[in-house]
Amino acid sequence: MLSFNFGVSVVWDGFYLYVEGESFEPFIRKLGDLSDVLASPSQIRDPDAPAYFVYRGVHRNHDVKTFREKRIRHDITIIPPILNGNEPVKTYGHGHADDYPEIYQVIRGRGHFIFQRRTRDGYEVYLIEGEENSILPIPPAYEHITINPSNEVLILSNLISENCSSIYAHVREKRGACIYEVITNCGLKLVRNPNYEDCNVVIKRLRAPTISQSLYELFLYFPDSFDFLNDPTKFKEHVVSVKEFCVSASELLENL
Numbered sequence: 001m002l003s004f005n006f007g008v009s010v011v012w013d014g015f016y017l018y019v020e021g022e023s024f025e026p027f028i029r030k031l032g033d034l035s036d037v038l039a040s041p042s043q044i045r046d047p048d049a050p051a052y053f054v055y056r057g058v059h060r061n062h063d064v065k066t067f068r069e070k071r072i073r074h075d076i077t078i079i080p081p082i083l084n085g086n087e088p089v090k091t092y093g094h095g096h097a098d099d100y101p102e103i104y105q106v107i108r109g110r111g112h113f114i115f116q117r118r119t120r121d122g123y124e125v126y127l128i129e130g131e132e133n134s135i136l137p138i139p140p141a142y143e144h145i146t147i148n149p150s151n152e153v154l155i156l157s158n159l160i161s162e163n164c165s166s167i168y169a170h171v172r173e174k175r176g177a178c179i180y181e182v183i184t185n186c187g188l189k190l191v192r193n194p195n196y197e198d199c200n201v202v203i204k205r206l207r208a209p210t211i212s213q214s215l216y217e218l219f220l221y222f223p224d225s226f227d228f229l230n231d232p233t234k235f236k237e238h239v240v241s242v243k244e245f246c247v248s249a250s251e252l253l254e255n256l
């Protein structure tokens, strides 16, 4: 049993997520599913074991109306610490159809986030470190992958348009992002994915800013301020309506 708080206190029993008496069932990504995108897929020990758990549409009953009216969904992702050979567990990775943006917040643990975008002659890649309460706006057109580099569970909250669908084909075809993060004797190290060999890859490291309030609560207090999630063209100019969120999110976006 694990208790945590994304603005609402919840309990996770290793499968179900309980929110005020209601239970949410996960979509489970198995370790075997990650064989498409790992540096060394042969090092997966138990392909049927869960790699991570995704709970979509996690709301308190009395908050559902606001989420529906705004066509925005709140999800929780739980990524336990697992090693596949020398590669820490990570999400499969995806981009979004129609370039919808998204926003993450780290609820518990530490994460490394890879955001990558095609440029005219290659790829622009950001490796962003996040800790508890970090806020990570994902601008339009960035593929994104989350790594749990720690030995503790990583829990994320995210807000996304209900109309957004994920595209996995490109990440699958390239066998992951431009970079893999692996553990060596000297600690974590970035390794280039050879499937991007002919591309010019520019890697930048950033630390995500933190905010004191949960994304979930901010959305309920200021739902109009998140309208940009349904309009990718308004992303940058609209991440300005909630001061605390704005200051922190802009701090990250200025560097992206």
Ligand SMILES: [Fe+2]
Pocket (backbone or CB within 6 Å): 094, 095, 096, 102, 144, 166
């Ligand atoms: Fe996404």
